[in-house]
Amino acid sequence: MNLLAHPIIESLGTYPLAGAIAILFFALSIGHVLADYPLQGSYLARTKSPSSSSNNDPSEGQYLWIFSLYAHCLIHAGLVWIITGNVWFALVELVAHAIIDLLKIKEKIGYACDQILHYACKLVYAIIIVYTLI
Secondary structure, three states, X not given: OOHHHOHXXXXXXXXXXXXXXXXXXXXXXXXXXXXXXXXXXXXXXXXXXXXXXXXXXXXXOOOHHHHHHHHHHHHHHHHHHHHHOXXXXXXXXXXXXXXXXXXXXXXXXXXXXXXXXXXXXXXXXXXXXHHHHO
């Protein structure tokens, strides 16, 4: 896909390198906040962990958490795709977000580390995209 055909990406060429990276990172950060808070909702937040009490309910199924985590990560991937116009970054986001959230769910990392890793991914996407334009 031609990155320059996307309106957000196309507008970055009018800014200096650091400004373009900052603008794209800002847009991706807004998408992250939308996906992590209002678009996640209490249902996905509650059921995306294997230890969720909803996963112990036979009517819901013991693997509900997998579908809930996937749905949450797919929302993130969709916003990355919309913002960048690039499906490959969306697929990377889908996998990276799932891995980071699983680390948090399994208590290998805390909330702050989880958020830092998510934003680091967004920064990497912004840097790669801007550098491929210049």
